Amino acid sequence: MYSQPYPHLFKPLKIKGLTLKNRIMSAPNMLFHTVDGRPTQYYISYLEHKARGGAGLVTLGEIAVGDGANHTPGMDCSNDNWPLFSEMAACIKEHGAVACVELTHGGMNARPEYNKGPIKGPVAGVNAMGVKVEAMTEQDMEDVAEAFAAQTEFWVKKAGFDTVLLHMAHGWLFSQFLSPIINQRTDQYGGSLENRMRFPLMTLKRVRERVGPDQAICIRLSGSERVANGFTVDDIIVFLEKAQDYVDMAEISAEGVTNFFTTPYSPLGVNVDLSEAIKKSGKIHIPIFVIGAILDPAQAEEIIASGKADGVSMSRALIADPYLPAKALDGRTEEIVPCLRCLNCTDNDNAQRHLECSVNPLIGREARYGFGEDIGKAKFRRKVLIVGGGPAGMQAAITAAERGHEVTLCEKESALGGLLRFTDNESLKHELHKYKEFLIRQVGRSGINVLLNTEVCDELLERIRPDHIIVATGSTPLVPSSIKGIEYAYHASDIYFQPEVVRGDQIVIIGGGLVGVEAGLHLANIGKQVTVLEMLDTIASEAGYCYGHGLALKVKQLGLKTITKARCLEIIDGEVKTVRYEQEGQENSVQADSVFYAVGMQSNDEPYFKLYNKAPFVAQVGDCRKVGKVVDAVHSAYFAALGIGKF
Numbered sequence: 342m343y344s345q346p347y348p349h350l351f352k353p354l355k356i357k358g359l360t361l362k363n364r365i366m367s368a369p370n371m372l373f374h375t376v377d378g379r380p381t382q383y384y385i386s387y388l389e390h391k392a393r394g395g396a397g398l399v400t401l402g403e404i405a406v407g408d409g410a411n412h413t414p415g416m417d418c419s420n421d422n423w424p425l426f427s428e429m430a431a432c433i434k435e436h437g438a439v440a441c442v443e444l445t446h447g448g449m450n451a452r453p454e455y456n457k458g459p460i461k462g463p464v465a466g467v468n469a470m471g472v473k474v475e476a477m478t479e480q481d482m483e484d485v486a487e488a489f490a491a492q493t494e495f496w497v498k499k500a501g502f503d504t505v506l507l508h509m510a511h512g513w514l515f516s517q518f519l520s521p522i523i524n525q526r527t528d529q530y531g532g533s534l535e536n537r538m539r540f541p542l543m544t545l546k547r548v549r550e551r552v553g554p555d556q557a558i559c560i561r562l563s564g565s566e567r568v569a570n571g572f573t574v575d576d577i578i579v580f581l582e583k584a585q586d587y588v589d590m591a592e593i594s595a596e597g598v599t600n601f602f603t604t605p606y607s608p609l610g611v612n613v614d615l616s617e618a619i620k621k622s623g624k625i626h627i628p629i630f631v632i633g634a635i636l637d638p639a640q641a642e643e644i645i646a647s648g649k650a651d652g653v654s655m656s657r658a659l660i661a662d663p664y665l666p667a668k669a670l671d672g673r674t675e676e677i678v679p680c681l682r683c684l685n686c687t688d689n690d691n692a693q694r695h696l697e698c699s700v701n702p703l704i705g706r707e708a709r710y711g712f713g714e715d716i717g718k719a720k721f722r723r724k725v726l727i728v729g730g731g732p733a734g735m736q737a738a739i740t741a742a743e744r745g746h747e748v749t750l751c752e753k754e755s756a757l758g759g760l761l762r763f764t765d766n767e768s769l770k771h772e773l774h775k776y777k778e779f780l781i782r783q784v785g786r787s788g789i790n791v792l793l794n795t796e797v798c799d800e801l802l803e804r805i806r807p808d809h810i811i812v813a814t815g816s817t818p819l820v821p822s823s824i825k826g827i828e829y830a831y832h833a834s835d836i837y838f839q840p841e842v843v844r845g846d847q848i849v850i851i852g853g854g855l856v857g858v859e860a861g862l863h864l865a866n867i868g869k870q871v872t873v874l875e876m877l878d879t880i881a882s883e884a885g886y887c888y889g890h891g892l893a894l895k896v897k898q899l900g901l902k903t904i905t906k907a908r909c910l911e912i913i914d915g916e917v918k919t920v921r922y923e924q925e926g927q928e929n930s931v932q933a934d935s936v937f938y939a940v941g942m943q944s945n946d947e948p949y950f951k952l953y954n955k956a957p958f959v960a961q962v963g964d965c966r967k968v969g970k971v972v973d974a975v976h977s978a979y980f981a982a983l984g985i986g987k988f
Contacts, residue, residue, distance in 0.1 A: 346672055347638050349645040354397070354652060356628060357557035357589045359439050359503055361397035364645055364652035365666050366592065366630055367659050369402025369443035369506065369561075370696065371413065371687065374705070378417030385429050386707035387696065391659055392436035393712060395666030397652075399433045400441040400506055404496075407488040410446040410514075411455035418492065423500050430501035441559065442496045443506040444489060448514030449474045449523075463517050463524040463531065482530070485514070486544040490551035497556055504556070507548070510563040510594045511601055515541040519572050519580065520596075534572075538580050545587040559590040564615025566596040574618045581619065585627045592630040592654050593619065603634040604891030605682045605772050606862075610635055610644065617649040630654045636680055636772075638669035660686050660698045664713065675782060679775040685972050688885020699972035700776060702979040710983075718745040719986030726807035726956070727751065728797050728948055731759020733963025733974035734813035735780040740982035741811075742787040749790040749805055751797055757781050759815050760964075761971075763837035768866045769895075770859070773971075797948070802955055809985050810956045812949040813978060816942040816964035821851065824938075826912035833860040833939035845934020846870050849920045851909045853880035857939035858892065858901070865899035872931050874907040874922055904931075912936055942968045958985070 345351055354361045374383040391399045404418060405411040416422075433440040449462025453472055460468070465476040477485075489507065496502045509515035517523045518540050524531045530540050548558060562581070565574045581591060593616045594601045603611055612633035619625050632654035635641055641653040659665055661680035668677050678700050685699045696705040703710055710716070723746050727738045730752030738750045756762065758781065764774035784791060795801070818832040831842050833856055848864050850857045853875025861871040873880060880903050881892055896903065906924050913919040921930045942964065949961045960981045963974035 345670070346674075347642040347669055350638055350642045350653075351670055354628060356504070356559070358555055359557050361439055361652070362437055363395070363397040363666060363670075364630075365396045365398075365641070366441075366632075366652060366654040367391040367396040367399040367438075368592070368632055368654040368656040369400040369508075370656060370660070371403055375414065375416055378415060379422055380416065380425050380429065382708040383705060385425070385432055386712075387705050388429055389432035389436070390663045390704065390707050390712055392433045392438040393714075394659065394663030395436075395670060396438055396655075396659060396663075397666075398439040398441055400443055401429055401502070402443045404442055404444050404492070405451075406444050406446050406492045407485055408458040409451055409456050409461055410448075412447040412450055412452050413455060415455055418495065420499075423495075426496070426500035426502075430503075434501075434503070439504065440502045441504050441506050442500075442502045443508055443561070444492050444496075445508035446485060446489075446514040448517045450512060450517075462514065463526055476526070479530075482540050482543070486540075486547040489544050490547045493548045493558070494551050497552060504559055505548075506559045506561055506592065507545070507588075508561050509541055510561045510596070512596060515544070516563055516596065519576070520566060522566070522568070522571050534576055534579060537572075538583065541580070542583055542587075545584055549587040557590070558588045559592065560584065560588050561592045561594060563596045563600075564593040564612060564619065567600060568596070571596065574615050577615075578619055578622045578624055581625050581627075585625060588627065590628045590630065591619075591625075592632055593650070594632050598887060598890045599894060600633060602684060602687055602887040602891075603682055604684060604888055604895075605770055606891055606895040607634055607682070609640060613644055613649050616644075620648055620650065628652060632656065634682065636682075637677065638665070638674060657682065657684075657686060657698075660696060660704050661700050663701075663704070675779075679772060679779055681772045681776055681971065683971070684885060684888040684891075685970075687887050697972065699970070700975060702976045716744070716983070720988070721986040722746055723808040723986045724805060725749070725809045725811065725982075725985060726797070726802075726805055727811050727813060728952065729759065729813035729815060729963075729965070730754070730757040730791075730793075731813060731815050731963065731974070732761055732777070732780060732971055733815070733965075733978040734759065734811070735784050736975045737811045737813060737962055737978035737982040738789050739780070739783045739787050740979050741809075741985055742789050744982065744986065746809075746985060747790075748787075749792065749807070750784065751792045751795045751801070753794065753796045755794055757784060757791070757793075760834065763834060766837040766840060768863050770863075776971075797952065807956045808958065810952055810959045811978070811981055812946075812952060812959065812961050812965055813963045813974075814945045814948045814965040816968050817945050818939075819941040819943050821909070821938055821940045824851070824909050824912065826914060827938065829912045829914045829918060830936040830938050833857060833937045836860050836864065836937060843869070843935055847917075847932060847934045848872070849874065849918075849931055849933035849936045850939060851920070851936065852939035852941075853877070853903060853905065854939060854941075855881050855883055857937075858896065858903075860937065860939060861901050862892075862895055862899055865901050870900075870902075872902045872904065872933070874909055874920070874931075875903065875905050876908050878905055880905065944968055
């Protein structure tokens, strides 16, 4: 007899007249790929992918309500576009999911380039982007409340969506009114909590009146501002006591970038304490969902089973693997592609193109390539040789094998993983380690012939006689030969692969890009005193906004010392090493027990040039073609393998 491994997660839930088949909500993502305000097939297919994967509720995100509300190019929500929106709803509901749309207003954080009218918020001033903000009048509030009511009616009664999610979190308009820090009004809409709640509650009441008592309405709330003097979870409980007269479900997040865009340095389930407090208050009688670094079904099951929430909301976990719910339901959790929390999906500008995920090459590209289960077998079966067992090589091998090819994977080292093997000894990159292990498992279950401790030679080529060769031999460190005494230093990768070279407690790392800073954080996390020298004005300049924000917080938390605008001149060997550097024309020095460098990598493309004529088709993928990030390795490998045997 079938036994469900996650009985609480997959227990259906009624929200008003709707039935969710499970407790997994696909959270709204930022708007992407519209043309002149019209959603493209890319966007529609993206939403369908989430529904096909088994989520109980799928949310179309970031629909700004009214002029002055947009912080992205926005979507034209006129009647002219309703057939496209109806198609969006239909493609979600066809797969048994509830179709939801998020309605939002940026308030003081809206951007003038995407709006015709002025930018308005609770109070007048200048926002973080340097934009002049006008204080909303009572008439403005009436207009916004009416606009939310009208948009809710449009989406549920004409566009065909089952429900709406009113965005009252993350520093947008309603959250601004709830905040005692931002809302310094002196009228009936500011000051006390009762006053600060007045406008948000007025809007909810207006929406309810417009759509009637039987329509399900949901809200997204920050359970806390998580800063001194901000609103607290106790305030939100008071608000929810009133709001539950008008709404039927609340999703709980929190203010602060790293509470809703969590990094590898953030704790898992970062906002569960807030949903738990709301549930334990005994005052809230509507279902409570929670979002924030909820990555796998076991974690979600525990949250629900222990009464900390009634359901979970996932965003990036369902970007990495839209089929997470279906795989969990079927007991195939080891096949779930792990999210890296790398924030590539949010830090890229997705407003005018598809989303991009480091570990899921298909997401956002469904309109071109189809859905994962639709890719199918290749037209012609080929013999494929993969050279290199890092992330690019493993992804190429897995994809080629899934397409039905006969695949041999050669790796010169004694284990698969390539440079990702550093995660075996990394104290902070847990998600990246899980991904490396996932790839190794997938290689093992895909029927791939793996040859470890093997370099490609003529004898091997003669034996295999490959039709296709994919070279994925990675990259090697650049050695900064201009630094005198560089022979007294090691590359940052040696911190993980040869930990015995980390001597003493005082460590200097030359190079403050992502590799250098992340190596420094690891060492600081295990108790070392680390100084990072960087030539540029800022450290980790290649990091995106969200990831960089989380990285900066971790640098501060662990006490990592960084010196920018510092050009390293010399390493002087001795019982204690001295590192000389120049900063703005002044020569300085810092002492260290061990010195490491991380000043870039170079493609290891020599094997490609030895093999380019050894088979009818030979391709380079990953770092051996162009040094990049995990996303570049995985995507180039996937699409190279996808093309084998088509013609």
